[in-house]
Amino acid sequence: MTSSTLGARQLRYKAFQEFLSSATESFKSLCNNNPEANRFKAIYSLCTCPGGRQGGKNARQLEVFFGARPFDSQENFDSTARPSLKLLSERGATLEFVRDDLGRVHVFLYPAVSEGMKPIEDAIELKIVGDPADLAKGTVLSRHFRWLVAYMQCTCLEGAPTFRDRITVAKLRLLHRRSVDGRMWDSRISVAAREVIKWVFTVGLSGTLLAAIQWTASTHRPMAVVEVSAEPTDTRQQRADLIRLGEKTTERLEAVERSLGDIRTRLDAPLVTQPALPSSRPPAKKNATAN
Incomplete structure (x- = not known):
């Protein structure tokens, strides 16, 4: 010293x-x-x-x-x-x-x-x-x-x-x-100030930096041009085949649904009872009583 x-x-x-x-x-x-x-x-x-x-x-x-x-x-x-x-x-x-x-x-x-x-x-x-x-x-x-x-x-x-x-x-x-x-605590205002500063430098600052980066990128960079190429012939044919297959499948499902409807209608219809036919055999003769 x-x-x-x-x-x-x-x-x-x-x-x-x-x-x-x-x-x-x-x-x-x-x-x-x-x-x-x-x-x-x-x-x-x-x-x-x-x-x-x-x-x-x-x-x-x-x-x-x-x-x-x-x-x-x-x-x-x-x-x-x-x-x-x-x-x-x-x-x-x-x-x-x-x-x-x-x-x-x-x-x-x-x-x-x-x-x-x-x-x-x-x-x-x-x-x-x-x-x-x-x-x-x-x-x-x-x-x-x-x-x-x-x-x-x-x-x-x-x-x-x-x-x-x-x-x-x-x-x-x-x-x-x-x-x-027996323990010395920091002032309440300093504790609150530290929490605010912590929030600013974590949540607030990160959000601000992210927004600034996005704004800078969108302002100073040219827009990306997406080139759309022509669809190959094989791809178009495959898509057409898939569409036709889907249409045929739909038609078959509709036919099955109609058949099921007919069966359901017949099952729900009431039963018809026919009358019994008359017998063709002649009636039996009664035995004569003895005089």
Whole structure:
């Protein structure tokens, strides 16, 4: 690695450390200028933790989050059937800044989570900031803080999201990468764009190319001339013989059909019964009775 590259990386490290040093005052000012953030601050409290919430020992991390608080209680019974009271708690949304080895800053947004409710996504990757010095700009930090408040409105129990908040969160879920069940997924818009491009370069492009080839062939090539040669004499004689044979066969079939019709008519006709003829032998004489 060259000295110039090493110097640029070290400058990014230094810019991130400066951002950590000024983060507490910056987010405090942003919260004071946002009425909804002040309302959540009164309920959950707003915490800015350079180094992370686990003791502030991670020099690569900054967490800005609305704290945890109990919102309900539930009576349970232990193994000895003795009643016990359990407090149900809720954790507010979190905005996290994490520096990688190259000095870039990954910005993540985590939803508010309660005992029985959480969004599908575990986190949304808002942006990868190439130069941490950009985080010192008021517009960049203000935009990230507005996203935190809108996400808090849409995911916490005390949220009252406006139409603008819902549109903002919908855009974040559509345009940015999301972590679901510990796996990072590409943004929905990029997945849809890849499917469209895949269709264009397979079905659409192949059809377009085929149509262009056919049009080019029909436009720039002369029409093929089909030469029809005279029919040979033997072929004409064979065709005539076949025609005569077919005619004779038809005549024979018609004669057979007529014969079958005559037979069918005779079979269907009623039978005629002739009367019996008189006998020519004279009648027998009766024997005379004795006197």
